Amino acid sequence: MRNKRGDTDVSLLEVIIFFVLNIAFFAILFFFVYNTGTKVFVYEEIYAKQISLIIDNSKPEMAVLLDVEKAIEFANKNNKPLDSLFVVDREKNVVKVNLGTSKGYSYGYFSDYDVDLKLKDRWLSIIIKNDE
Amino acid sequence: MNKKGESKLLSLWWLFVLTVVAGVIVISTFIYYNSEIDINSVHSDLLAERIVDCISRDVYLRQEVMNDFDIIENCNLNSKIIEESGNFYFKLIIRGDDFNKDIIAGNRIFEKDCEIKEKVAGEHFPGCSRKSEKLLYNGKFVDIEILTGVNQREK
Incomplete structure (x- = not known):
């Protein structure tokens, strides 16, 4: 005869610890994913490409306002002077955005x-002047 | 024979599974956020629209296009960037009943790359745009076809 005996009793304490640890684990993972998505290098790339597309989609004597509140936040956090966040290099035809990382994004x-x-408060004015 | 089974919630196996799940999520997140946002197709569309806008006046083809027309200067394009950077390309074809005019500038390799891209999906190919229009020139319709390619990465 084969006597099989299984013990399936799980204590309440074990269940509680199990759920708490699972919730803590997923909370930490969620926080990590969220934090990675709000990193400064992501926004540098986004703003540089947005400004480049705006310039190429514009005509002379146009002005476009872009909300750069997130950029200002990062700049203040990284003690970066506001007048150096967004730069246009006319010789190389590039837009360079640096919100506090070492090299920025061009x-x-x-x-x-x-x-x-021109940056004023949270608005960046992109002014396309008349043809040279 | 006598067998005794036990069920445990907190076990090494559970820890192993959590570690694998965490590892996959962390690696996926890094891959996702470290990859570049590709706007080459959008940029290519903008280049095509700029050129079409520039050579046409309402439904008419500008007369000067068929003569000595510097398309780069007249369409407010930067010649150094278009011709020398290797990141941009356009080919404008104007076809009438008795004439055919091609204007090409930029990285000519993109023409073949764009043809390949139409058939096969691939990474690092340029973003391409193909537009066709019919415009009036000297009272007759002419076919305008423009192919543009942009393959720009971070500088």
Whole structure:
């Protein structure tokens, strides 16, 4: 005869610890994923490409306002002066965004416009001047 | 024979599974956020629209396009970026009843790359855009076809 005996009694304490540990584990993972998505390098890339597309989609004597509140937040956190966050290099035709990382993010545009960037409060004015 | 089984919630196996799940999520997150946001197709569309906008006036083809027309200067494109950077390309074809005009600039390799991309999905190919229009020139319709390619990565 084969006597089989299984013990399936699990104590309440074990169940509680199990759930608490699972919740803590997933909470930490969620926090990690959320935190990674709000990293400064992601926003540098987003803003550089947005500004480049705006310039190439514009015509002379146009001005576009871009909400850069997140950029200001990062700059204040990293003690970065606000006038150096967004720079246009006319010689190389690139937009460079640096919100506090060592090298920032640069992206080119194909237009031959004279572009001016002015930051006021949370708004960045992208001014396309008349043809040179 | 006598066998005794036990069920445990907190076990090494459970820990192992959690570690694997955590590892997969962490690696996926890094891969996702470290990959570049690809806007080459959008940029390519913008280039095509700029050129079409530039050579047309309402439904008419600008007369000067058929003469000595510097498309890069007249369409407010930066010649150094278009011709020398290797990241941009466009080919404009104007076809009438008795004439055919091609204007090409930029990285010519993109033409083949764009043809391949239409058939096969691939990484690091340029973002391409193909547009066709009919415009009036000297009272007759002409076919305008423009192919653009942009393959820009971070500088």
